Amino acid sequence: MRWTSFVVTLLPTAFANVEKTIFKAPPSITIPQTQPNFEHLCLHTLTPSRPTLNTDLAARFPSEQAPRGIESWHLLDDLSEGQRHELRICWAAIQPTEFWLNVYTLNEVFDAPSLVTSLAAYSEQRKERASCGSRSTLNPDTGTGNRRSLLFLRVQSAADYFTTNNTLMRNPPDVHVDIILDPYVLGIFPRSLLPTAVYLLSLTIIGWYLSGYLWSIISKPPRANTKAHKA
Numbered sequence: 001m002r003w004t005s006f007v008v009t010l011l012p013t014a015f016a017n018v019e020k021t022i023f024k025a026p027p028s029i030t031i032p033q034t035q036p037n038f039e040h041l042c043l044h045t046l047t048p049s050r051p052t053l054n055t056d057l058a059a060r061f062p063s064e065q066a067p068r069g070i071e072s073w074h075l076l077d078d079l080s081e082g083q084r085h086e087l088r089i090c091w092a093a094i095q096p097t098e099f100w101l102n103v104y105t106l107n108e109v110f111d112a113p114s115l116v117t118s119l120a121a122y123s124e125q126r127k128e129r130a131s132c133g134s135r136s137t138l139n140p141d142t143g144t145g146n147r148r149s150l151l152f153l154r155v156q157s158a159a160d161y162f163t164t165n166n167t168l169m170r171n172p173p174d175v176h177v178d179i180i181l182d183p184y185v186l187g188i189f190p191r192s193l194l195p196t197a198v199y200l201l202s203l204t205i206i207g208w209y210l211s212g213y214l215w216s217i218i219s220k221p222p223r224a225n226t227k228a229h230k231a
């Protein structure tokens with residue numbers, strides 16, 4: 001039955017952990033075409049048309065210098081100015097991790113030396129590991145020209161367990177995560193919840209009619225039955 005399979009598809013998320021942040025997309029800014037673009041930062045990019053990122057994030061055990069583990073940076077691009085969005089990160093419960101999500105506008109990042117340093121360091125790391133130099137992760141010519149609403153996403157990840165294995169304590173394995181960008185419909189609820197909302201609404205409507213029908217059977221006066229027998 002279709003409903004059963006629908007419920008089954010929801011199960012994996014039920015066994016996962018979720019952390020989220022809700023934000024309003026900032027006003028669009030003009031991206032100068034002549035200067036080096038954001039592509040050279042080599043970050044993963046999420047847009048409303050490519051809203052899901054399936055990746056492995058490094059995690060560290062919290063230390064005195066870095067109580068929130070290790071930081072990674074991502075770009076949220078092509079947002080609809082002023083629209084409310086939700087950003088979720090989901091990970092399996094078998095990899096206990098604590099995540100902190102923060103979004104920053106371009107100016108916020110470049111006005112804060114600690115943020116710029118962290119972003120630059122992460123970008124360098126990405127360039128060493130990924131071959132993103134030639135591949136453009138952005139679509140520079142969207143309909144709106146080169147004015148875009150974009151945000152930087154900082155994810156801090158700290159391993160949240162204890163092991164007597166020193167190797168593991170120094171180098172916890174990467175955490176497999178889904179990062180999901182979810183625009184709100186009418187500013188009320190996340191777009192990805194729409195099927196669930198429709199499902200619940202149809203259950204309610206069906207339930208309403210069904211209970212009306214059952215009630216009409218139960219409360220049918222017995223006289224009607226006797227008449228039918230006579231006829």
Ligand SMILES: *[C@@H]1O[C@H](CO)[C@@H](O)[C@H](O)[C@H]1NC(C)=O
Pocket residue numbers: 165166167168
């Ligand atoms: C510690 O963990 C590493 C990585 O998982 C593994 O290769 C090693 O065998 C472990 N050492 C002990 C003593 O369990």
